[in-house]
Amino acid sequence: MRLQFPYAEVEIESTGAIHDENQRRAALDLVAATGPTDILVLCHGWNNDIPRARRLYARLTDNMAGVRPAVPSAASRSLLVIGVLWPSIRWSDEDEVAGGGAGIGDEATALTEAIAERIEDPTRAALLTRLVPKLTGSAQARREFLDALREQVPTAPAALTSGSGTGGSGVGVDEDPPPAAFLDGDPEEVFAEAGGPEIDLGLPERLGGAAGFGFGFGLGLDDVLRRARGLLNITTYYTMKDRAGQVGSGGIAALLSALATAAPRARLHLAGHSFGARAVSAAAVRHPSLHSCTLLQGAFSHHAFAVNFNGRGDNGLFRPLLASGKLTGPVLITHTVNDRAVGLAYAAASRLARHAAAGLGDENDPYGGLGRNGALKTPEAVQPGELLDVGGAYRFQAGRVHNLRADSFIRSHGDVGGRQTAYALFGAISSA
Structure with missing residues (x-):
């Protein structure tokens, strides 16, 4: 070149x-x-x-x-x-962030293609792909799908120090660790919380239920496959974050x-x-x-x-x-x-849910x-x-x-x- x-x-x-x-x-x-x-x-x-x-x-x-x-x-x-x-x-397409992307009936294909693009381990990719047809009707499949994603999320980086500065100003810690709800929450609640905004999901307050608010990359679309794609995007975000470091x-x-x-x-x-x-x-x-x-x-x-x-x-x-x-x-x-892509998708990737849509990102x-x-x-x-x-x-x-x-x-x-x-x-x- x-x-x-x-x-x-x-x-x-x-x-x-x-x-x-x-x-x-x-x-x-x-x-x-x-x-x-x-x-x-x-x-x-x-x-x-x-x-x-x-x-x-x-x-x-x-x-x-x-x-x-x-x-x-x-x-x-x-x-x-x-x-x-x-x-x-x-990582994420802007049309996905804005609520577009796959049309009705295309979600399974979009999710399968996203797995192929974003999961580099062939064994894990094959497992996730096999689970796609079962996600809409099986809680066990959703649990296995989320567990497979969780296994890929890297640990938070160690604190960095410059060896200078006062009052701790020379030490930095990870300001954006993987959200606890994504890592440890009940799979059904995590899938629910990866849905669109202004949906009353009746979730516990720790997952954003205080205001009945959930969101993910499929903004405004209450669909388990789109939610699964949002969870995959969150996984990719933290994988990329670690790799870039x-x-x-x-x-x-x-x-x-x-x-x-x-x-x-x-x-x-x-x-x-x-x-x-x-x-x-x-x-x-x-x-x-x-x-x-x-x-x-x-x-x-x-x-x-x-x-x-x-x-x-x-x-x-x-x-x-x-x-x-x-x-x-x-x-x-x-x-x-x-x-x-940063204004909405990043905010979603870094916190899984919040109590209100106002000021998002x-x-x-x-x-x-x-x-x-x-x-x-x-x-x-x-x-x-x-x-x-x-x-x-x-x-x-x-x-x-x-x-x-x-x-x-x-x-x-x-x-x-x-x-x-x-x-x-x-x-x-x-x-x-």
Whole structure:
């Protein structure tokens, strides 16, 4: 693939190991041959589709080259790009989130296809597929289906520390563990709670029954197969969340260390989309020195960088990135109400149920997403800003978080390769 900037690719396995040592060497050789002032590591998000990831990288970097004349100080920077490729899994379609997707009579097919796409273990996939025809009439089948999903959900990540900060500010814990109801609740109640909004299910208060409210990815449709697809999506979310952390803290962090050794004077930058934003955040916490980190429609918690996000003194898992003071440039975060995949699906995936539909996924929802609301309860966040058109005046600050509302330019979760995004990203790279 030909890009506007010197380019290399590095594949990383789900365990976080670099897949091919030759790719790593080739990237380092390219660095040595070109002597860049800046190295940008890009990381794609959901959907195990390498051609799609490459198209994103090509569109974004083509637009970066196009907007370069309008970016202050960009002319003095020489940029090299490394594209990370990792085995992400398809997570959620926006039509599913909005209540569309499979038509009447197609739910069994849609669920079977989703199992094939999202369950990588052939034995577990075969079991789940065999259970699909029985789900509507058998409580035992629903129990077995949920048990098989529960076995796949990873454990919560360990706390991270930067070794600095006061009052616990250098320690981060998982602000978004798998919901207890999903892991331990009665299967019939869990299936019921994966239904649509404003359905009086008569559930216990711990599952959201206080207001008779349940919801899942099949918003407004009371159908057990659609509910099963919602539970599958929740499982995929937590699988992807864990994998992105492994890819970032393992392979991307190791790659950054090698790049820093090969080019000690070059400034390092990270940019990730969706779950790739989580991967680069995990890498950033591990690496001792970065210039900028750009998170495009991040599919993780808006409290990931927060201080005392729950009122009990806990900080977000990636809080150490800011507490350590290791950034010599800014953090950029794009967010928009147009991102239904994060705005609704993320909220559903992270909590299974809530007592009211009002405020679902927004800044008042404790389970909202970064790509919907930006980084909240984060002292380093400057006054809320906007994603600007090309030529607009940014004032990026080192070590600060810039939440850029992107309603005018980002139309959906995957629409992150445009000129305005490229202009902001190049601005962060070129910032003093």
